Each structure stands twice: as C-alpha cells, then as structure tokens.
Amino acid sequence: MAKDIESLFAMRRAKWRTQNLKYLRYVLNDHFVLVLMFLIGFLAYQYAAFLQKMPEHWLPGYLISIFVSLLILFIGQLATFVETADQQFLLAKEQAVQRHLKAAVKNSMVLPILIIFVTVTILSPLVALPLPVVLVWMAGLIGIKYGLLLRQSQSFIAHQLIQWQSLINYERNRQNKVLKIFSQFTDVKGLKQTAKRRKYLDRLIPKSKQAYDYLFIRTFLRSGDYFMLMLRLTGLGILSLVAIDNDLFSLLLALLFNYLLVFQLLPISQSQDYQMLARLYPIKADAKLAAAASVIRRLILLISGLQLVISLVTFHDIRLAGMFILSGLFLGVIYPKLKLKTR
Numbered sequence: 178m179a180k181d182i183e184s185l186f187a188m189r190r191a192k193w194r195t196q197n198l199k200y201l202r203y204v205l206n207d208h209f210v211l212v213l214m215f216l217i218g219f220l221a222y223q224y225a226a227f228l229q230k231m232p233e234h235w236l237p238g239y240l241i242s243i244f245v246s247l248l249i250l251f252i253g254q255l256a257t258f259v260e261t262a263d264q265q266f267l268l269a270k271e272q273a274v275q276r277h278l279k280a281a282v283k284n285s286m287v288l289p290i291l292i293i294f295v296t297v298t299i300l301s302p303l304v305a306l307p308l309p310v311v312l313v314w315m316a317g318l319i320g321i322k323y324g325l326l327l328r329q330s331q332s333f334i335a336h337q338l339i340q341w342q343s344l345i346n347y348e349r350n351r352q353n354k355v356l357k358i359f360s361q362f363t364d365v366k367g368l369k370q371t372a373k374r375r376k377y378l379d380r381l382i383p384k385s386k387q388a389y390d391y392l393f394i395r396t397f398l399r400s401g402d403y404f405m406l407m408l409r410l411t412g413l414g415i416l417s418l419v420a421i422d423n424d425l426f427s428l429l430l431a432l433l434f435n436y437l438l439v440f441q442l443l444p445i446s447q448s449q450d451y452q453m454l455a456r457l458y459p460i461k462a463d464a465k466l467a468a469a470a471s472v473i474r475r476l477i478l479l480i481s482g483l484q485l486v487i488s489l490v491t492f493h494d495i496r497l498a499g500m501f502i503l504s505g506l507f508l509g510v511i512y513p514k515l516k517l518k519t520r
Contacts, residue, residue, distance in 0.1 A: 182273040183280075189258040190284070193352075200359035209440070212433055219426065228302050238303030246314075249296050250322055253289035255329045257281050259348045264341035271339050278330040278339075282323065289322045360402065360444070388458050389468035396448045397472060403445060410438040411480055415487060424492045431484055432504050435477065439508045442473050443516055470513045481505030 231238065257278060267274055293315055301311045333344045356365045397403045414434040421427035446469035481501045488498035 182267070182270055182277060186258050186277050186281075189260075190256070193256075193258065197355065197359075200356075200365065204359065209437075212436060216429070216433060219429065223423075223426065224299075231303070233305070235303070242300045242304050245296060245300060246318060249289075249292050250318065250325065252292050253285060253322065253326075254351050255281060255326050255347075256285045256351065257330075257333075257344060257348050259341075259344050261345055261349075264345065268341075274339060275334060278333065279327075282326045282330050285326055286319070286323060289326075290319055293318045293322070357402065388460060389465045390471060393445055393448070393468055393472045396445060397442075397476075403442060406441055407438060407476065410434045411483075414480070414484060418484060418487050418491050424494055424497050427491075428488070428497050428500055431488075432500070435480065435484075435504060435508055438480070439473060439477060439512060440516075442476070443469075443513065445469055445472065446517055466517045470517055473513045474509045477509030478505050481509065 258281075259274075263274070297311060297315045297318070301314075306314070333340050333347070359365050397407075411434070414431040417427045417430040417434070421430065446466055481504060485498055485501040485505075488501060489495055492498050
C-alpha cells in the first residue's frame with residue numbers, strides 16, 4: 178500500500194508538471210522572451226561595468242549579499258499535492274502519507290537549489306570570496322532551506338496525526354499562487370477568482386450605453402488580479418524612472434513594465450464569457466473586442482502620460498521622454514487590437 182501511495186502522489190506531481198508546462202508556453206511567448214533576453218543582456222553588461230569600477234572590500238556589497246541570501250530562502254514552497262478527498266480516502270493510511278510529506282521535502286528542493294546556485298554565482302563577485310568559501314555559502318543556504326521545508330512538513334503533524342484541513346488549505350493556496358501567475362497570460366481552468374467592490378472607485382465607472390465597456394471597467398476595478406497588477410507594474414515603472422540615473426535603462430525598464438501590463442490585461446476580453454446573460458445581449462462579437470481594446474487603450478494612454486511628465490523632470494536628455502508618446506500609441510492603440518483579433 179505504501180507503494181500505491183507513492184505512485185498516487187507521483188502521478189499527481191507529473192500531472193501538475195504537465196499542466197504547468199502547458200501554461201508556461203503562453204508565458205514564454207516570442208515577444209516576452211525577446212524582451213527578457215534583451216533586459217538580461219543589458220543588466221549583465223551594466224553589472225560587469227560596475228564590477229570593474231567597484232572598490233575592493235566594498236561594504237555595501239557584503240550587506241547586499243547577506244540581504245539577498247536571506248531573501249531567496251523564501252522562494253520555493255513545500256509541494257505536497259494533497260487533495261480535499263484525501264482526508265477521507267487516505268485517513269487509514271496516515272503513516273504512509275506522513276512518509277510522503279518527508280519525501281516531499283526533497284522533491285521541493287529542486288527550485289530552491291537552482292535559485293541559490295544562480296543567485297550566489299551572481300553575488301559572489303561583490304564580495305570577492307575564494308571558490309571554497311562560495312561553495313560553503315551555497316551549501317549553507319541549501320541546508321537552511323532544507324531545514325525550513327522539513328520543519329514546515331512537520332508542522333502539519335500533531336500528536337502523530339495529520340492536520341488534514343490545514344494541509345489541504347495550504348496546498349490549495351500554494352497551487353492557486355502559481356496558477357494566478359499563469360492566469361495573467363492565459364485562461365486557467367479551475368482557478369477561483371475573487372472580486373472586491375472597492376466602493377471608493379465607483380465614481381470612476383461612467384454611465385455607458387455600451388454593455389461590455391461598462392462590464393470590463395467594473396471587472397478591471399473590482400478584480401484583485403487586474404487592478405493590483407496595474408498598481409504594481411505602474412509603480413515599478415515610475416520607480417525605475419525616479420530611482421535609476423541611466424536614462425536609457427530606466428526608459429527601457431518602464432516600457433517593459435508597460436508591455437507586460439498590456440499583455441496581461443488582454444484576457445479581460447474573455448472575463449465575461451462565463452456570463453450566460455451577457456450572451457443574450459443583441460451585441461456583435463466585434464463590439465466586445467472593441468470594448469476591451471478601449472479599456473486597455475485609456476489605461477495605457479493615462480499611464481504613458483503620467484510617465485511622460487515624470488520623465489521630463491528626471492531625464493537628463495528629455496528627447497528620450499518622447500518615446501512614451503510613441504509607446505503609448507503603439508501599446509495602447511495598435512498592439513491590443515492586433516492581439517485581441519487572434520484570441
């Protein structure tokens with residue numbers, strides 16, 4: 178029976194991996210990969226140039242390395258793949274499930290080990306440590322992360338019994354966090370969306386004779402995914418304009434955040450497809466796509482205008498600020514129409 182339990186969870190793990198790979202190809206589309214490669218190359222070039230000018234025994238380098246090392250310990254969660262029905266059907270096999278929880282710690286270490294290896298490799302030039310010390314640094318972080326995951330797995334067991342409800346809620350939340358990332362790029366089956374009225378934003382919802390225009394604006398303002406995503410990416414774009422002294426780099430970074438925002442707002446055109454009453458409206462399908470494009474256009478033009486004003490103040494070469502006019506027209510007017518036609 179123990180082997181049957183192992184096979185059951187191995188099958189669920191394989192199913193989860195297959196599902197994620199299916200969604201991942203929507204995330205890593207050609208445009209996103211191209212922009213990401215360009216950004217990584219630019220950052221690598223800037224980092225290499227900085228290292229050449231960095232003084233020896235630079236104290237902030239040690240502080241940054243310590244802070245980032247602590248930060249990456251929070252990346253990677255315990256993957257248990259427990260489902261709601263298990264608290265009934267696997268209740269008699271708790272010992273086997275407890276052994277699975279211990280084994281799940283090892284399976285959950287793949288991503289953290291990869292993150293630790295890449296991060297320490299990038300940070301090591303800041304502290305100029307010899308290779309043996311760097312290897313000890315990596316091993317120490319891996320050991321700490323393993324201990325944290327092991328302790329987490331043991332927290333679901335009390336008095337030799339599994340706390341099923343806590344374990345099920347944890348696993349459901351863990352999977353939803355991953356699926357919410359994919360939901361910004363494509364429709365995710367089975368993901369439960371939540372809405373919050375945000376009464377203070379009701380005044381931003383104009384009266385409109387266009388049904389889908391009204392529905393999409395309400396969806397944007399009341400959906401935690403779309404609204405909070407807009408705040409985060411817009412905030413990052415503005416922060417890059419204010420905090421980064423290199424005009425070209427801050428411009429490219431802000432444009433990247435704008436592109437990601439547009440791309441992740443495109444699924445709003447399908448947000449009302451499950452509403453059967455909406456299908457009864459005597460409205461052509463083209464009107465729905467036009468309404469979605471209109472909402473995205475107004476939002477992007479507003480953000481681009483705000484970034485234009487900020488860049489006129491922060492940029493040394495104000496000619497670069499004009500790029501926000503061109504990017505606003507392309508990302509707000511042209512790009513959504515082209516992409517929505519293919520969805």
